[in-house]
Amino acid sequence: MEIFVDNVCLDGETLTVQDVVRVSRPSGGTVAVDIAEPSIAAMKEAVVLKRELIDARIPIYGVTTGFGDSCARQIAPAKAAELQRNLILYHLNGVGTTAAPDVTRATMLIRANCLVRGPSAVRPEVAATLLRHLQADMLPLIPEQGSLGASGDLVPLCYVAAALLGEGDVLHEGRTRPVLDALREAGIAPLTLEPKEGLALINGTSFTSAFAALAVADAWELAFAADLASAMTCEALLGNTSHFSPFIHHNKPHPGQVASAELISSLLDGSQLTTSYQEILGHRIPIGERTFLGLSQPIQDKYSVRCAPHVIGVLRDCLEWAERWVTVEINSSTDNPLFDAGEGALHHGGNFYAGHVGHAMDSLKVAVASVADLLDRQMELVVDEKFNSGLTPNLIPRVEDDQWEAGLHHGFKGMQIAASAVTAEALKHSSPATVFSRSTEAHNQDKVSMGTIAARDARTIIECTRNVAAIHLLALAQALDLRGPGLASPAVRTAYELIRAHAPFVAADRRMDRDIHAVAELIKTGALRRIVSEGLPAGERVPG
Structure with a gap:
């Protein structure tokens, strides 16, 4: 029987370093993590705006265009969902030591918290499924090397995203096993991504921030x-x-x-x-009229x-x-682009840039x-x-x-x-x-x-x-x-x-x-x- 010793409610605004530690290094039981209701509403509003813009057949970076310098190549809306899966697959090329379980848990928690803010325009079930993986301690095997910290942690976060799709292996119940086997056992269905959702999962600083927190x-x-x-x-x-x-x-x-x-x-x-x-002064021999005296104890350490x-x-x-x-x-x-549901606007920028975290960690x-x-x-x-x-x-x-x-x-x-x-x-x-x-x-x-x-x-x-x-x-x-x-x-x-x-x-x-x-x-x-x-x-x- 799973024991919940505490809970964290994600709203994209109030997560603390101490929360990250409690969830990623559980002591005595699992910390329950859920999503605040206002955040669910904000996510849904952004998704509505995203779908309207896609239907308008305008170029939207990483949704109806290619990635990186391929942003000048627009695709039809019908191809947008398949593009997200390909994005994840072609970034599965990390190398080096596998990240420790506490780093992986922290990464998953932080990524979910960033998504529930709303502007990333992912469905609430995407963040909820990520949290179900976390609560089941179904941890993707993330290689530590391969991220430049901009455009976010593309390579490491792809291993998180791939696990949500049912791709690859995870650490679960103390052993490495195919994620599909673990998902069947836990009763969790693999995700099918909608446009922008693959990009939202991987185009962020959550792996960097996990180490930093x-x-x-x-x-x-x-x-x-x-x-x-x-x-x-x-x-x-x-x-x-x-x-x-x-x-x-x-x-x-x-x-x-x-x-x-x-x-x-x-x-x-x-x-x-x-x-x-x-006390040193009280124990010393007075110098008196002498011109030099060696002290028995130095007056400074x-x-x-x-x-x-x-x-x-x-x-x-x-x-x-x-x-x-x-x-x-x-x-x-921390991803790009962002959807402003209140104004009905789309914004392209660079919030995936981990400059502040990098400089904080260097210091x-x-x-x-x-x-x-x-x-x-x-x-x-x-x-x-x-x-x-x-x-x-x-x-x-x-x-x-x-x-x-x-x-x-x-x-x-x-x-x-x-x-x-x-x-x-x-x-x-x-x-x-x-x-x-x-x-x-x-x-x-x-x-x-x-x-x-x-x-x-x-x-x-x-x-x-x-x-x-x-x-x-x-x-x-x-x-x-x-x-x-x-x-x-x-x-x-x-x-x-x-x-x-x-x-x-x-x-x-x-x-x-x-x-x-x-x-x-x-x-x-x-x-x-x-x-x-x-x-x-x-x-x-x-x-x-």
């Missing part, structure tokens, strides 16, 4: 994990909490920077491991600790506007990769005996020199190597994709967005950075074991206990890849944020 959600979790890791680094290194003083950050009031500093400060509240500038809010704050501020841009995109009519890539580099630098300080304030080399367990175990173990040495390698990979992918426009399709698509590649790169960088964060958090939990977990702040102890519930103390050299995966999942699912933020003041809790 999930990337935004995942990057918010990374921002929290990075702030938490920075607080734990401060404790592991016996660092100076004065660097996170509100006075400092309110004098450079970038909202993300202020939020990051406030969160780190709140996470450190009650710590017995950290110090402050005033290194940049990767002191400037953590300035790095993570950039990510937070980038996410604020990136999420706004993505939200606009997933609530837009997000850089901000996330910078956080990966920050965490990698913090980890260096924690594992390196030259900088880790008395912790053991590579965080090995403490052992006396005359014991057999002395010299046999290397602790987190290999973990640092892995973190550095994955950080380098994140940085490599951070160069902008949107500047690499290629003229194609006989110079009709002579300036394209490359938004799909930018969004896929953002996904990859976020995955890399999540793994770097997981490795670093494991190292920090080890450092707290060596310091004494009871001395950590209450919030940090909560994070430490959750990590230890999934990854034990490294008492001797052992494999740790499973530990990395477990902690990375705690970040991705939001479990780490939720359990830690429960103990914070309400103003410091991160919505999710």
